[in-house]
Amino acid sequence: MVAVGAAHAEDIKLGILFGFTGPLESITPPMARSAEMAIKEVSDSGALLDGSTVTPVRADSTCGDAAAATAAAQRLVTADHVNAIIGADCSGASAAVLQAVARPNGIVMVSPSATSPALSTAPDDGLFFRTAPSDARQGVVMADVLMKAGLKSVAVSYSNSDYGKGLDEAFEPAFKAAGGTITISAPHEDGKADYSADVGALASAGGDALVVIGYVDQGGKGIIQAATDSGAFSKFILSDGMYGNSLIKAIGAPLEGSIGIIPGAEGEGHTKFLTMAKAAGVDGTSSYTGESYDAAALIMLAMEAAKSSKSADFKGKIMQVANGPGEKILPGELAKGLKLLSEGKPIDYEGATAVKLIGPGEASGSYRIYTIKGGTQVTDYYE
Incomplete structure (x- = not known):
């Protein structure tokens, strides 16, 4: 059944909740730009949900201050009206935002770098995923x-x-x-x-x-x-x-x-991502860049699979597009993946990091x- 509201183009907003200040501030810019590469790729293609555009909205998790991360996430949801959050980047910030913001508001989070094993068993209402493996x-x-x-x-x-x-x-x-x-x-x-x-x-x-x-x-x-x-x-x-x-x-x-x-x-997806990142002026060899691209891509592909930009509708599709079975989709092929999904055909998103999600929605890694x-x-x- 097609979800209500998918019949017209939207301006979809995705929050990027990373530690632009704090203990990981030197690696955060390449991570954010990698997520924005995927967002631009999809937005420029016009292939998502009848030509919807996608806009990134950055917010500072600070990585180490859970209260600041929660406040930033709250602004993303209530003031910026994001459809989902890429992040948080650090484990403590992710845990705090999940319980204080994501669950109460029903917002999907996909973290590219939160690795604490405690997140594997945290109550999440099916809203929390990560493209990095657990520690x-x-x-x-x-x-x-x-x-x-x-x-x-x-x-x-x-x-x-x-x-x-x-x-x-x-x-x-x-x-x-x-x-x-x-x-x-x-x-x-x-x-x-x-x-x-x-x-x-x-x-x-x-x-x-x-x-x-x-x-x-x-x-x-x-x-x-x-x-x-x-x-x-x-x-x-x-x-x-x-x-x-x-x-x-x-x-x-x-x-x-x-x-x-x-x-x-390693592999074809990783090589393609590095080539794309270099062309975009992004250091693709920096920490969690491929995982950031993949986190953004999974959200948007899941939206198309669900025919809806609402977290409640597409949260159940993330594991499906990540694991297939279906045609493999690599970096630079997001428009192809969206087109297949729009035709009702399955995909297997491999992405930059050979994505495979296990258990509660985390990368096998x-x-x-x-x-x-x-x-x-x-x-x-x-x-």
């Missing part, structure tokens, strides 16, 4: 990476946030089960001016390397800076939140040889393992 998987992958690298004894410093605590809780048992030893596991607070005391405790415990689960523009960077200044550690293991050129610029040569983990996929060599992140393998 329940990243913790296992991180443990495997360390064992392959011969690093069997590590100290851990994690951000005292939903993200940091969630990933630490996934990593520690996986590493111990694999035969590894954790000499110390200590939280760090973001926003401190001096991390020398934190690093002193980590150094006393020792280890083959220091695992840093944190934010690239905040406490994680501070921990590494203090550790290199004091010579406490010479090798670092970097979680996904620590991926960014700003870290390499800030720390420099002492990061050489450090190993990092970031969600990522693969990870790119890299080593910092010569001041850049060199890919070692995918897992």
